[in-house]
Amino acid sequence: MTPRVVAIDGAAGSGKSTLARLLARELGLPYVNTGAMYRALTRAARREEVDVEDEASLVRLTDTLDFTLSPEGPTDEPQREPRELWIDGAPPSAELESADVEAHVSAVARHPAVRAVMRAAQRALGEEGAVMEGRDIGTAVFPDAPVKVFLIAEPQERAGRRVEERGSEEVAGALHERDRRDARVNPLVPAEDAAVIDTSDLGVDGTVRAALAVVAERAPELLSRRWRP
Numbered sequence: 001m002t003p004r005v006v007a008i009d010g011a012a013g014s015g016k017s018t019l020a021r022l023l024a025r026e027l028g029l030p031y032v033n034t035g036a037m038y039r040a041l042t043r044a045a046r047r048e049e050v051d052v053e054d055e056a057s058l059v060r061l062t063d064t065l066d067f068t069l070s071p072e073g074p075t076d077e078p079q080r081e082p083r084e085l086w087i088d089g090a091p092p093s094a095e096l097e098s099a100d101v102e103a104h105v106s107a108v109a110r111h112p113a114v115r116a117v118m119r120a121a122q123r124a125l126g127e128e129g130a131v132m133e134g135r136d137i138g139t140a141v142f143p144d145a146p147v148k149v150f151l152i153a154e155p156q157e158r159a160g161r162r163v164e165e166r167g168s169e170e171v172a173g174a175l176h177e178r179d180r181r182d183a184r185v186n187p188l189v190p191a192e193d194a195a196v197i198d199t200s201d202l203g204v205d206g207t208v209r210a211a212l213a214v215v216a217e218r219a220p221e222l223l224s225r226r227w228r229p
Helices: 016-027 034-047 055-062 099-109 112-126 137-141 155-166 170-185 203-218
Strands: 005-010 031-033 067-069 085-087 130-134 147-152 195-198
Touching (some): 005 016, 005 203, 016 031, 016 130, 016 147, 016 203, 031 034, 034 055, 034 130, 055 112, 067 112, 099 112, 112 130, 112 137, 130 137, 137 147, 147 203, 195 203
Parallel strands (some): 005 130, 005 147
């Protein structure tokens, strides 16, 4: 059966999280940020003093993390917030965005066995449908997703968004370094059937509308009654 999944891939700062969250709300699907899963493992490794180069130990550590969706909200709300990824029974914490996690998450994510375990967990989270964001959702996690969106943006624009999000000019340099590490670990390549959207000049509303147009074309059954192209 074809999953009810909208796969959103792209580099850091391209607008994945903002788009995925808003699209999930519009479509009435859960929102899953797969990057938070790797960050949670990285945080756990740093806390437990597990070497980020030790693939077997990282895989064992993954077994201690509980990835679920948040509980269902009231069904009578006119526009409910989407269910989201929870880690160990709670929403992802701000600690996952720390400089220490940022510095080590690429090393954790580069291990094939770690990625295999994470892919299995991500497929379980999305088996009933989801808007899922990451770097390899359309190519590896849900290659049979009916809707695949790949976001790009100019490096300067991406860095500016990170500065706005985190309030520090240092994130521009950190973003460049993250790009360099990720390019070695998990090259960012769109699926052959992905719709590529350049968000550099679109803004949030324009990006959402562009993505909804892709949904309308490729999987109109996912659209809510609140929106038509």
